[in-house]
Amino acid sequence: MAVVSKKIPAPDLVPLRRALLSVSDKTGLIDLAKALHERGVELVSTGGTSKAIAAAGIPVKDVSDITGFPEIMDGRVKTLHPSVHGGLLAIRDDAEHREAMEAHNIGAIDLAVINLYPFEEVRAAGGDYASVVENIDIGGPAMVRASAKNHAYVAIATDPADYTRLLETLGENDGATPYRFRQELAAKAYSRTAAYDAAISGWFADALAIEAPTWRAFGGKLDNVMRYGENPHQQAGFYVNGDKRPGVATARQLQGKQLSYNNVNDTDAAFELVAEFDPKRTAAVAIIKHANPCGVAEGATLKEAYLSALACDPTSAFGGIVALNRLLDAEAAEEIVKTFTEVIIAPEASLEAVEIVAAKKNLRLLVTDGLPDPRAAGLIAKSVAGGMLVQSRDNAVVDDLDLKVVTKRAPTETEMADLRFAFRVAKHVKSNAIVYAKNLATVGIGAGQMSRVDSSRIAARKALDATEAAGLSESLAKGSVVASDAFFPFADGLLAAVEAGATAVIQPGGSMRDDDVIAAADEHGIAMVFTGTRHFRH
Template structure:
C-alpha cells in the first residue's frame, strides 16, 4: 500500500567515507532534523563545530568490543523498523521510550578495498561491516516510512528532493533508494564471500557471484527488434573501458562484439614491434598483416579479402597518420581503432560522420584481459579460464622430415596467432607476415580449407598472378586434421609448412602424407577452438 510523503524529523548517520558529510548535516539542520551519529561520524562533525546526538545517548550503552557493537540495539532498530500505521508498533515504541527514525544515512566499511589491496587477514575481518549493513537492510525493508541513503553520491539528490517537497520524501523516492541499499548490501556480501573462497578459486567455488553494473543502454541488440545494454562486471579490467570515441554514433551491440574481437587480436600480437593491422567482420578476422609501415600493413590486410572487409572494423597496433587515413576512407568501414590518430587524420575522418573512430591509448600493451570469461547458455552460465596461451618456436614439435626455414617459422607463428581468433573450424593461409586466405566457422575442416583457398584465388585474380598465392605459403589449423583431405587440398596449391595441434587418431597418416609431399609440420600440442 502506498504511504505517500513522510516528513523527515529524525536521522541516524554512520559513515566511513566522511566526504561531504559536514555540508550534508548542515542542510539537515536547516530543516530542523534531529541528527544521531555514531562514534567516528560524531567526532568528525564536532570537529567542525556541529553538535549531534551520540548513539550511546540513545542506547544507554557505550561502544562494546572495541567498536564492534555500536548501533545494534532495540532503541535504534525499533525506531527504524516500526510501522507507523500499526498501533501495536507505536505502543511498543512509547512503552520503551523509543523515537521513530525517518532517515538512515550509512555507507559500509571499505572491505572491498581492503581485499583488493590484499591486506592482512585481521584488517579484512575487521572491515566486514555488521552494524552498517543491518542499518541499511532495516531501513530499506521499512521504506514505506524510512528513507535510506547508502552512499554519499546520493546526498545531493536527497537534499534537492527534500527542498522540492517541503522537507518530506515521496514513497517512490524511498523505494528507489531502498533498491540501491539492497544492491549495496548484496554486493557487499558477495565481496566478503569471494574473499573467503579466494584460496579455493582454482577449484571453482560452489557458488559464483557476478557483480555487474549498467554502463549504458544500447540502441538495440544484435538485431533491431532486440533490446540491449552494456554491463561491466567486477572482474573486467577497467583500463579497457578507458577508450576515447572521437566521432560517430554510439557503439552498438555488434560494434562492441567486433571491438572485443579486435582487442583479442592485437593482444595476441603484443610482442610484435612492427606495425600490424587487422580487419574484423562479424567478430572474425578477414585480413591481418604486418608491414614496414602502417599503410603497408593496412594494404596487405585489406588485400587478403577486400569483399569481406567492406563494412568491417579496422584495428592498428600503431598510431594512424593522415596518409593511412586517406587510404582507409576509400572503403566503407564501420569503425577504426588505433592507439592514437594525428590531428590531420581526425580532421579528415570528421567528414565521414557515420564512421566511428576510437583511440585506445598508446599504453594499450600494458592493459590486460581478465583471467576468466563467461557466457550465457540456456542451461546456465559457462565459466572458463581465458585462453592466454602464447606459443614460441621452442614450444613447437617437429614431426616431419623437413624443417621449416626461418621465414616459414615466422609465418607459422603469425598464422597460429590469427587462427586463434577465428571461429572454428578455422584455417589460415599466410605468407610474408600477411594472411592470404581465411576460412572460418564451417562445420567441417575441409569446408574451411576450401573457403580459405577460394579467398586466396580471388587474390590471385586481383593481382593477375600466374602462380597460386599459396605457393610457398604456410597453413594453420585451430584443431587437428581428422583426415588428410584438407592437407591434400592445401598442398595442391603449393603450401610448404603446416602448424596444427595434433591429437588425431590419424595423426600418423597426416604426418606420412606431409612427408610424402615434402612439406614440414609443427605441432603445438594445444587446441585453439573458438565458438
C-alpha cells in the same frame, strides 16, 4: 522457518524527519547534509562522515549518542546495535513494533545514506590480503539491507548520483518520500550489495585458488543503457565490474557516437586479438567484423600492418573495427579513415591522428593506456537456460608452447614465423577456424563452420578473392602457411590447404588419425607442427 507477513499496507508518503549518513565516498555529502538540515531533518552520522559534516558547520549527532555505546575495534563495531537497526527495521504501523520502540527508546530512521568501504578499489589497486579483508564492509551492507527491506518506511540511498533526485523528490512532496521512489531505491540497494558480495566472493576464490566455488556470483555497475542489443527488438545495457584490464570497458572515448552492443562485443574481440602481438617487437593491426578477424598483419609501421591486414578481405573490412597494438599515428590514421570504419581502438593516439579521425564525426576513437596481458588469468561466463557456464580465459600463448615438428620436412625459418603468427590469429577466430598466412599477414580466414574442411575451403576462397582485389594473377595462398585451431580429424582439411598452395601447417594434433594426416603431409612435402594446445572459440 519462513516469517509470515502481517500484511500491513505501506503508506505512500513518509515524512522525512531523521536521517542516518555513513559514507566512504563523500562526493556530494556536504551539499546533501546542508539541504537536509535546512529542511529540519535531524542528522545522525558515524566516524569520518560525522566529522566531515560537523566541520562544515552543520549540526549532526554521532551514532554513539543514540546507541549509548562507543565506536570500538578500529571502527569495526559502531552501527551494529538495536538502536540503529530497530530504527531502520521498525514497522511504524505495527502496534507491537511501536511498543518496542518506546520501551527501548528507539527512534525511527526515515532515510539511510550509505555507501560501502571501497573493497573493489582496494582489490583493483593490488592491495595485500590483510588490506583487502579490512575493506570488507560489515555494518554498511547490514544497514543497507535493513533499510531496503523496510522500504515501506525507509528510503535508502547508496549512490551519490541519487542525491539530486532525492532532494528534488522531497521538494515535490513537501518533505516526504513516495512509496514508488522508496521501492526503486531499495531495488538499487540490493543490486549494490549483491555486486559487492560478488566481488568479495570472487576475490576469495582467486586468493585461495578455488577453481569451482560452490556458489559463483558476478556483479557489475551500469555504464550506459544502449539503444538496443544485437537486434533492434532486444534491450541492452553495458555493465562494468571494476576489472582494470585495458580494453573497451576501461577505454576513454575521444570522439564518435555512443557505442552499440555489437560495437562493444566486436571491439573487445579486436583488442584482445591485437594484444597477442608485443608492441616492442612489431606493429600489429587487427580488423574485426562480427567478432571474427577479416584481416590481421604485422609490419614495420602501423600503416604497413594496416594495409596488409586490409588486403586480406577489403570487402568485409567495410564497417569493421580496427585495433592497433601501438600509438595511433597520423600516417596510420590517414589510411584507416579511407575505409568506412565503426571503431578504432589503440593504447594511445597522437594529436595529429586525433585531428584526422575527428573529420569522421561518427567514427568512435577509443584509447586504453595499455594492452591487455594475453597471459593473464581471468574468467569468462556465458549464460545458458537455467544457469551459466564459467571457465578460465584462454591465456595460452604460442610463444610459450612446445612446438613439435611431426613431418619429415621441418618448416623453414620464414615458415615458422608465419606459423606462429597464424596460430596467434586462429586463437581468436570462431571455431572451426582455419587461417592462411604469408609474410606475417593473413591472406585467407575460414571461420565458424560445422566442418573443418569447409572452413579450409572458405579460407582458400577468401585468399582467391583477396588475390583478385589486389589485381594479382597468382593466389596469395600459394606459398602460405595454414593454422587450425583444433586437430584435423581427417586428411581432407589438410589436402584442401595443399590444393590452395600452402606449404606448412600448424595444428594442435591429438586426433586418432594423426598418423594419416602426417602421412598425407609427407606425401605432399608439407611441413607440419603440433602445438599440443587447442583454441576452440565458440
